[in-house]
Amino acid sequence: xxxxxxxxxxxxxxxxxxxxxxxxxxxxxxxxxxxxxxxxxxxxxxxxxxxxxxxxxxxxxxxxxxxxxxxxxxxxxxxxxxxxxxxxxxxxxxxxxxxxxxxxxxxxxxxxxxxxxxxxxxxxxxxxxxxxxxxxxxxxxxxxxxxxxxxxxxxxxxxxxxxxxxxxxxxxxxxxxxxxxxxxxxxxxxxxxxxxxxxxxxxxxxxxxxxxxxxxxxxxxxxxxxxxxxxxxxxxxxxxxxxxxxxxxxxxxxxxxxxxxxxxxxxxxxxxxxxxxxxxxxxxxxxxxxxxxxxxxxxxxxxxxxxxxxxxxxxxxxxxxxxxxxxxxxxxxxxxxxxxxxxxxxxxxxxxxxxxxxxxxxxxxxxxxxxxxxxxxxxxxxxxxxxxxxxxxxxxxxxxxxxxxxxxxxxxxxxxxxxxxxxxxxxxxxxxxxxxxxxxxxxxxxxxxxxxxxxxxxxxxxxxxxxxxxxxxxxxxxxxxxxxxxxxxxxxxxxxxxxxxxxxxxxxxxxxxxxxxxxxxxxxxxxxxxxxxxxxxxxxxxxxxxxxxxxxxxxxxxxxxxxxxxxxxxxxxxxxxxxxxxxxxxxxxxxxxxxxxxxxxxx
Numbered sequence: 001x002x003x004x005x006x007x008x009x010x011x012x013x014x015x016x017x018x019x020x021x022x023x024x025x026x027x028x029x030x031x032x033x034x035x036x037x038x039x040x041x042x043x044x045x046x047x048x049x050x051x052x053x054x055x056x057x058x059x060x061x062x063x064x065x066x067x068x069x070x071x072x073x074x075x076x077x078x079x080x081x082x083x084x085x086x087x088x089x090x091x092x093x094x095x096x097x098x099x100x101x102x103x104x105x106x107x108x109x110x111x112x113x114x115x116x117x118x119x120x121x122x123x124x125x126x127x128x129x130x131x132x133x134x135x136x137x138x139x140x141x142x143x144x145x146x147x148x149x150x151x152x153x154x155x156x157x158x159x160x161x162x163x164x165x166x167x168x169x170x171x172x173x174x175x176x177x178x179x180x181x182x183x184x185x186x187x188x189x190x191x192x193x194x195x196x197x198x199x200x201x202x203x204x205x206x207x208x209x210x211x212x213x214x215x216x217x218x219x220x221x222x223x224x225x226x227x228x229x230x231x232x233x234x235x236x237x238x239x240x241x242x243x244x245x246x247x248x249x250x251x252x253x254x255x256x257x258x259x260x261x262x263x264x265x266x267x268x269x270x271x272x273x274x275x276x277x278x279x280x281x282x283x284x285x286x287x288x289x290x291x292x293x294x295x296x297x298x299x300x301x302x303x304x305x306x307x308x309x310x311x312x313x314x315x316x317x318x319x320x321x322x323x324x325x326x327x328x329x330x331x332x333x334x335x336x337x338x339x340x341x342x343x344x345x346x347x348x349x350x351x352x353x354x355x356x357x358x359x360x361x362x363x364x365x366x367x368x369x370x371x372x373x374x375x376x377x378x379x380x381x382x383x384x385x386x387x388x389x390x391x392x393x394x395x396x397x398x399x400x401x402x403x404x405x406x407x408x409x410x411x412x413x414x415x416x417x418x419x420x421x422x423x424x425x426x427x428x429x430x431x432x433x434x435x436x437x438x439x440x441x442x443x444x445x446x447x448x449x450x451x452x453x454x455x456x457x458x459x460x461x462x463x464x465x466x467x468x469x470x471x472x473x474x475x476x477x478x479x480x481x482x483x484x485x486x487x488x489x490x491x492x493x494x495x496x497x498x499x500x501x502x503x504x505x506x507x508x509x510x511x512x513x514x515x516x517x518x519x520x521x522x523x524x525x526x527x528x529x530x531x532x533x534x535x536x537x538x539x540x541x542x543x544x545x546x547x548x549x550x551x552x553x554x555x556x557x558x559x560x561x562x563x564x565x566x567x568x569x570x571x572x573x574x575x576x577x578x579x580x581x582x583x584x585x586x587x588x589x590x591x592x593x594x595x596x597x598x599x600x601x602x603x
Contacts, residue, residue: 117204122150124197128188130204132180137207137226137254137286140176140188141169148198150174153189162186163260166193168290173200177207177226179254179286209286216303221249227287229303234281236306236325236381240267240274241289247297251275254286261285262355265292268321269344269386272299276306276323276383278353309382309397319392324382331376331420331498332402337395338384339367344391349383350374356495358446367393373403373443373498375422405498412487416503423449423489423497430484436553436583438506438523439487440467440474446497449473452488461485465492467587469520469594472499476506476523476583478555506583513600518546520594521587531578533603536561538569538586541596545589546570553581562589569596573603 115133122142132138142150152174153164162178169175172193180186190202207226212219214232221241231237241249250265251273267274271292279285291297307316311329328334338346338361348361348368358380361370374380384395406412408425414432421427431437441449450465451473467474471492479485491497509516511529518538528534538546545568549560558574565571576582588594 117206119201119203121199122190122202123199125191127190128202129185130188131185132182132206134206135180135182136228137177137209137288138180139203139205139207140174140178141203141205142173142175142190142200143170143203145171145173145200146198148172148200149193150198150200150202151191151193152176152202153191154178155187155189157185157187159187175290177252177288177290178260179256179284181256212287212303216305218300218302220298221289221301222298225289227301229279229285229287230283231279231281231285233305235278236276236323236379237279238274238276238302238304238306238323239287240302240321241272241299242268242302244272244299245297247271247299248292249273249289249297249299250292252288252290253277254288256284267385269389272389274321274385276381277355278379278381306381309395313397313399315394315396317392317394318384320389321385323384324395326374326380326382326397327378328374328376328380328399330399330402331374331405333371333373333400335369335371335396335398335400336361336382337367337369337398338393339396340392340394344393345387346393347385347387349381349385351381351383352446353379353381354495355381356446356497371400373420373446375405375498406501412503416505418500418502418504420498421489421501423447423491423499425489427487427489427501428484429487429503431479431481433505434481435478436476436506436523436525436581437479438474438476438502438504440502440521441472441489442469442500442502444470444472444497444499446499447491447495448493449499450490450492451475452490453477454486454488456484458486467521474521474523474587476551476555476585478553509584509600513602515597515599518586518596518598521585524584524586524598525581526576526584526600527581528576528578530602532575533573534576535571535573535599535601535603536584537565537571537599537601538596539565539599541567541569544568544594544596546596547587547589548572549585550574551583551585553583555583558582 115131117138120128140152140154142152149166149172151164151166154162154176156162163176165174165176167174188202192198209226209228212227212229214230216237239251239253241251248265248271251263252260253262253275255261262275262277264273264275266272273289287301287303289299289301306323306325309316309324309326311327313334316324336348336350338348346368348370350358350370350372352358358372359370361368382395382397384393403420406419406421406425406427408422410427412419412427412429414430416431416437439451439453441451448465448471451463452460453462453475455461462475462477464473464475466472487501487503489501506523506525509524509526511527513534536548536550538548547560547562548570550558550572552558559572561570561572563570586596586598
């Protein structure tokens, strides 16, 4: 019998590990030799920056690999995270994410800061709550800081970030200028750079701002002047500086809620700045400029409506950094090109109305050319930034291929195919054959796709995000021809956008084995002609890092390998049964290099 004292001690150790997160919530981070596939649930609080993490941080096949129904692991699976929010109407039971927790604010000492602002001496790291008595621009500034290096951060009452600054004021002091709403509560976090500490004076004060006419215009600006702008028309607007002498102005654009919408330094190709943004008529925005470092000076600020590109495409010329507004009349693949650059080496950007970048094209000797699938009726910003203020170039916008969007709620052909979808959307699918099918996305500049698959009873049977190439999704699953399924095509973070949805039976490897070139994450089926040991090996991979996973016809995990071959190549020898169909998945950890040769031989 185990002594009672040992049992109690073991229980305490397990409890401590659970509380510290060492065990119990591993998030499916399997090792390089196994697989952990969760096909039914997902935590939507994922940080998109994780997609670009280091190789070691993304080695788990389950965190970014394809979703395979029925897959099991040699060890017990990690607890399933919460299901993602689903936006559709075919599947009931949608969930919503909780609001973020608010920071713990510290009440300001009586008489220090009121709705009219004021000054307070700050000792150590502190947070204050502040409710302004007037809407408009407010200034948060530190002073009398001695040797300390204060850092200011401003949040709304829910704890969402609004603005932050370090060293934007005099010396190592901080300065935030932003829009606030009367009666709304804000949280000011006063901290120090690094591990420093000390004391300083925090001053909060309203600012008087000049008004820019609703149609825009040009005005001479001396030092750090602030402006309020309520555009007379909705659309893309330009803000840029000129005639700056030796000064180096940095432009900022703020929304009515105080959030920083855009900022720029040197966007005109010299020390002048350029901002373009889609603004709504009648709403108030704030424009301000700081000077780089501790500089000062004067400049001319110009606010103007961006030039319109015809809805059917067209051309335009420019002699400075410029923005153009484009609302296409047809959905399809469009080409955007900048030519006749005259040595200014422009950079070309295509940005959505919500300010999501679709591409960034950089100059070469022939100019800049890029393509994107854009949606009819949506407004886009075409932004061209010069590397040199003296020069000119031309822009051309041309439709290459018109695309028909698959209607949401429609039935997909029983043989599958490729479909342009506008997510979030749902589709039904009844396969014409029972067997392994792949469902995946490509051409996704608009958003980060993820896929959910439901059976006819509304049960979620598969889910995947980022299992394909880049941030595309990939599901590999056995489907029954007598069943009707619902495919939910979504965008991460509640966004919307277009991409191509593919539903197809994967290519079949010869029963006697052979070699095939692989470009990008790919799934194959393999029905060996003979029972025995079969060898799967990757070669000729360059800098790519392939990973292999093998599943049986029911989606059960069989074997996997990473780096078992030469260098980063994979190699695995597996006993298989003749006549049984398996699915072999090839995907890559290094998503910038996704090609190799797959060799299948009898062992």
